[in-house]
Amino acid sequence: MSNPSVKEQLAGYRQSIDNIDAALVHMLAERFRCTKAVGVLKATHDLPPADPAREEYQINRLRKLAQDANLDPDFAEKFLNFVIKEVIRHHEAIAADIGGIKEKTA
Numbered sequence: 224m225s226n227p228s229v230k231e232q233l234a235g236y237r238q239s240i241d242n243i244d245a246a247l248v249h250m251l252a253e254r255f256r257c258t259k260a261v262g263v264l265k266a267t268h269d270l271p272p273a274d275p276a277r278e279e280y281q282i283n284r285l286r287k288l289a290q291d292a293n294l295d296p297d298f299a300e301k302f303l304n305f306v307i308k309e310v311i312r313h314h315e316a317i318a319a320d321i322g323g324i325k326e327k328t329a
Contacts, residue, residue, distance in 0.1 A: 251306075254306070255309075255310070255313070258310045258313065258314075259313060259317070261314070262310075262313055262314035262317040262318070263317055263321070265314060265317075265318070266314070266317045266318040266320075266321040266322070267321060272311050272314035272315045272317075272318055273311045273314070278307050281303060281307070282300055282303055282304070285299050285300065285303045286299055286300055
């Protein structure tokens with residue numbers, strides 16, 4: 224690959240990819256800040272960590288968004304399922320922590 228034009232084009236694409244990756248990380252961090260607040264609210268009010276109806280709604284919604292964006296809906300669903308699994312794990316940990324605090328103060 225000695226053609227300078229190709230190298231410049233590749234560098235430009237890679238810079239765009241790096242910027243998008245950074246944005247994705249920041250968006251995921253913000254999403255998890257919000258889901259942490261949901262987890263605290265659920266645990267404080269003894270609500271279950273998982274909400275299958277909400278999860279199904281979100282999966283269907285994301286599949287439609289993916290289709291509209293010309294992204295493979297199966298990929299989008301796999302990605303969301305991964306995120307949901309992690310959120311539920313966090314909510315379970317929050318519930319255990321809050322449950323422990325409630326027991327100590329009771």
